[in-house]
Amino acid sequence: MELIYSLAVGVFCACGVWLMLRPRTFQVILGLALLSYATNLFIFAMGRLTLDRPPLIDPSVIPDPSLYDDPIPQALVLTAIVIGFATTALFLVMLIASRGFTGTDHVDGVEKGE
Secondary structure (H helix, E strand, C coil): CHHHHHHHHHHHHHHHHHHHCCCEHHHHHHHHHHHHHHHHHHHHHCCCCCCCCCCCCCCCCCCCHHHCCCHHHHHHHHHHHHHHHHHHHHHHHHHHHHHHHHCCCECCCCCCCC
């Protein structure tokens, strides 16, 4: 399971870098989104990938920390998802404004043929 998970993070990261190197602004925004997804998956994996572990502590039993998942990476990823969504929305608004001002969505503001 760890191999598939790490391959997924690597593919998201590679696709994000490739899209960030493209000349169009929308592709750069998608690349940033894929990089944030890769980072979120990486942070989520830091909380240990376990199956069939209880998420809550039973008050009648003495707690053993090795039996429970770590909630901190989950909280960090949830916060990062909300912040990533807000910044993506901001980037899209800036993209629309930039396209209105320059007439193109090229990163430099000028097409190659002009």
